[in-house]
Amino acid sequence: MVAKRCVLLLLLNIFYAFSQIPHDISYVVGCFENGTTEVQFEFDAEEVLYVDFERQEVVYTVPKFLVLDPTKLFENMHVYNNAMKAKRACKPLVEFMKVEEKKPPEEKDPPESILYPAEDVQFGVENSLTCFVNHFYPPYIKVSWTKNGRPVSEGVSLSRYYPNNDQTFHQFSTLTFTPMEGDMYSCTVEHSALDSPKTRIWEPESTPPGLGPDIFCGVGLTVGLVGVAVGTFLMVKGHHRQ
Structure with missing residues (x-):
């Protein structure tokens, strides 16, 4: 001290x-x-x-x-x-x-998660998906990805976890991918406070260039x-x- x-x-x-x-x-x-x-x-x-x-x-x-x-x-x-x-x-x-x-016993908080693309989606154009996991404790999670039901590891990254003001944590996992019509992606989060893994599913819908809002998500x-x-x-x- x-x-x-x-x-x-x-x-x-x-x-x-x-x-x-x-x-x-x-x-x-x-x-x-x-x-x-x-x-x-x-x-x-x-x-x-x-x-x-x-x-x-x-x-x-x-x-x-x-x-x-x-x-x-x-x-x-x-x-x-x-x-x-x-x-x-x-x-x-x-x-x-x-x-x-x-x-x-140690108090635990189950994570919440959302899944979204970084840019407007255009088929055949490289993009990235972000799986944002928030409000979990203790700060240890496992994030896994699938494409059309098959595990994906290439192009996946995981940030370190960051503290929230309420003593829980948040973390980002991203997947670099090229969206194609008919594809389906999922992000699965495993945590000790969850009874079973939590999965979010995302399917690409093409947006014409110049239309649609930009999506921003980050930690200031x-x-x-x-x-x-x-x-x-x-x-x-x-x-x-x-």
Whole structure:
């Protein structure tokens, strides 16, 4: 806890040098019952970096058009080392919370999903389908695709999962494809909170060029480099959600 407070104080000094406009920056540590740990910084509830423990590195998600070199903002702050300290503290903390709450089962939230094309559909023209999965906890899902009832793996990508304000998560899976008349695609989501996999089906309908609304779906990232009101959150998901 001392290491975390030192990090936040350094951030406070850096950002107040730019402006007196108040903003919230949060150092978030997520401790989960399966032994995994999530560490990230948020600016006004938007992620600016997270720690990838598997690759042993800090990943900056702030857009480069806002900050050319975000590493300089966190220079000499030992983000990864402090994240490792937080990770080591997670296991005993989770065990303590289990004892305090008489070991209740982990609370779970089933995912919701929608399936939509990125662009207006034209037969024979490459496009992409997005399967947007939202409001699930814990943050582990499996997404699979089919074309005309057959499994598809080529052209499939899966984003990392992102936190929502209610401590659930969302994630994107995309499929690059060339729509043809009569084809049928599906996106199936599996999650521990679901009694059975949830499947969404999509069939292409060609839209003449220049007609039809554009479809946009994304997660906005609003980041500023101004004054800060610091908040610290340690998320230990248990029977009671804060």
